[in-house]
Amino acid sequence: MAKILLLGSGELGKEFTIAAKRIGQTVIAVDSYANAPAAQIADFAEVINMLDGKALDALVEKYKPDYIVPEIEAIRTERFYEYEKKGYTVIPSAKAANFTMNRKAIRDLVSKELGLKTAKYRYATSAESLKEAVAEIGMPCVVKPLMSSSGKGQSTIKTETDIEKAWKYSQDGSRGDVAEVIVEAFVNFKYEITLLTVTQRNGKTLFCPPIGHRQERGDYMESWQPAPMKSEVLKEAQQMAEKVTTALTGCGIWGVEFFVADDGVYFSELSPRPHDTGMVTLAKTQNFNEFELHLRAVLGLPISDITQERIGASAVILATENSENPIFEGLEIVAASQKTDFRIFGKPTSRPYRRMGVVLTHDKLEGNISEVTEKAKNLASKVNVTSAKN
Numbered sequence: 001m002a003k004i005l006l007l008g009s010g011e012l013g014k015e016f017t018i019a020a021k022r023i024g025q026t027v028i029a030v031d032s033y034a035n036a037p038a039a040q041i042a043d044f045a046e047v048i049n050m051l052d053g054k055a056l057d058a059l060v061e062k063y064k065p066d067y068i069v070p071e072i073e074a075i076r077t078e079r080f081y082e083y084e085k086k087g088y089t090v091i092p093s094a095k096a097a098n099f100t101m102n103r104k105a106i107r108d109l110v111s112k113e114l115g116l117k118t119a120k121y122r123y124a125t126s127a128e129s130l131k132e133a134v135a136e137i138g139m140p141c142v143v144k145p146l147m148s149s150s151g152k153g154q155s156t157i158k159t160e161t162d163i164e165k166a167w168k169y170s171q172d173g174s175r176g177d178v179a180e181v182i183v184e185a186f187v188n189f190k191y192e193i194t195l196l197t198v199t200q201r202n203g204k205t206l207f208c209p210p211i212g213h214r215q216e217r218g219d220y221m222e223s224w225q226p227a228p229m230k231s232e233v234l235k236e237a238q239q240m241a242e243k244v245t246t247a248l249t250g251c252g253i254w255g256v257e258f259f260v261a262d263d264g265v266y267f268s269e270l271s272p273r274p275h276d277t278g279m280v281t282l283a284k285t286q287n288f289n290e291f292e293l294h295l296r297a298v299l300g301l302p303i304s305d306i307t308q309e310r311i312g313a314s315a316v317i318l319a320t321e322n323s324e325n326p327i328f329e330g331l332e333i334v335a336a337s338q339k340t341d342f343r344i345f346g347k348p349t350s351r352p353y354r355r356m357g358v359v360l361t362h363d364k365l366e367g368n369i370s371e372v373t374e375k376a377k378n379l380a381s382k383v384n385v386t387s388a389k390n
């Protein structure tokens with residue numbers, strides 16, 4: 001039985017923990033707050049600031065885990081190199097976690113070293129240098145903190161007057177301890193996809209059918225699988241994903257994000273772990289969902305192939321207000337619908353736009369992907385997150 005130290009315990013970690021518990025593994029769920037989703041079902045739970053290297057060291061020393069599995073970006077990942085030296089296994093690898101925690105490291109690697117196509121970009125460290133960067137990149141452009149996820153601190157600059165606002169917003173939304181931002185030219189893409197890619201100990205890389213998604217405020221709203229696309233475009237994305245994951249090294253599932261535009265496929269970013277848009281695989285669209293695939297890759301259990309079993313979609317249930325005790329209205333409408341399922345993550349508090357759950361729909365392989373997606377979106381809109389009256 002392996003001991004897994006899970007660093008981050010949100011909805012993705014919760015499903016990963018469920019997969020691990022199903023096959024008898026031990027999970028220590030870590031997050032910055034008590035009673036996080038994965039902490040509710042793991043064997044042990046710890047609350048620390050994961051950007052604090054000493055606190056991380058103490059946990060590794062305490063549990064001596066077989067696998068260290070990051071679930072968020074904002075971790076003092078520099079320490080991971082030390083853990084690897086001491087013989088610990090970091091998933092997918094110290095390099096992968098360290099490079100992807102900071103948009104600068106991964107972007108420079110992908111664009112400068114690997115030569116993959118990305119949006120034109122610059123960095124800025126102040127409102128003043130942001131102005132210069134915007135002048136070089138042109139408008140519209142997208143500003144993101146170097147350390148953030150789910151669109152936190154991200155905004156689009158359309159006119160000069162947005163620059164100051166974008167800087168302030170980026171500083172409020174940054175999850176890490178660096179003040180720098182990346183400025184990217186706005187890619188006018190036709191559609192965007194997540195290509196879930198699995199790297200295995202036996203050296204065989206596998207790809208899931210592509211996942212399409214729609215984002216608002218830099219955060220995903222609906223995802224669907226498979227995303228209709230030409231096979232040669234998919235192949236190009238697969239080759240790019242293989243290059244990046246090979247350079248970052250290690251085993252696990254990766255969510256590799258691409259924009260598909262008239263002038264080709266752009267690499268956007270990647271997660272060295274299950275991806276939020278990949279929650280669509282909870283609709284049993286594949287023989288293994290993304291969490292089961294990650295677990296198998298972590299444990300070194302071979303995956304012979306990944307097959308699409310049916311089509312599916314996911315749509316998020318977002319909170320609209322702050323609450324210390326959120327409850328959900330309208331779930332009976334979702335439950336009454338055929339070929340439909342849902343997850344409530346069990347986050348102990350809500351705030352505006354916090355993702356609290358997801359609606360899942362599916363149909364047979366011959367079904368209509370737009371209809372399945374519309375259905376998920378429509379049902380998710382029927383769920384209201386409110387405060388329990390006590």
Ligand SMILES: Nc1ncnc2c1ncn2[C@@H]1O[C@H](COP(=O)(O)OP(=O)(O)OP(=O)(O)O)[C@@H](O)[C@H]1O
Pocket residue numbers: 119142144148149150151152154184185186187188192215217218219220257268269276
């Ligand atoms: N350069 C760009 N041009 C056009 N749209 C963009 C650009 N960068 C980001 N976006 C839009 O914003 C979304 C979120 O961006 P990105 O994935 O970089 O943010 P994130 O905070 O890392 O999100 P997550 O952690 O959820 O993956 C993208 O999926 C895309 O829809």
Ligand SMILES: NCC(=O)N[C@@H]1O[C@H](COP(=O)([O-])[O-])[C@@H](O)[C@H]1O
Pocket residue numbers: 008009010011012013071072149150275276347354355
């Ligand atoms: N795009 C990354 C992503 O979706 N990450 C998921 O969201 C959680 C944080 O949620 P919170 O901000 O509601 O605590 C993370 O722990 C992870 O499961």
Ligand SMILES: [Mg+2]
Pocket residue numbers: 257269
């Ligand atoms: Mg993203």
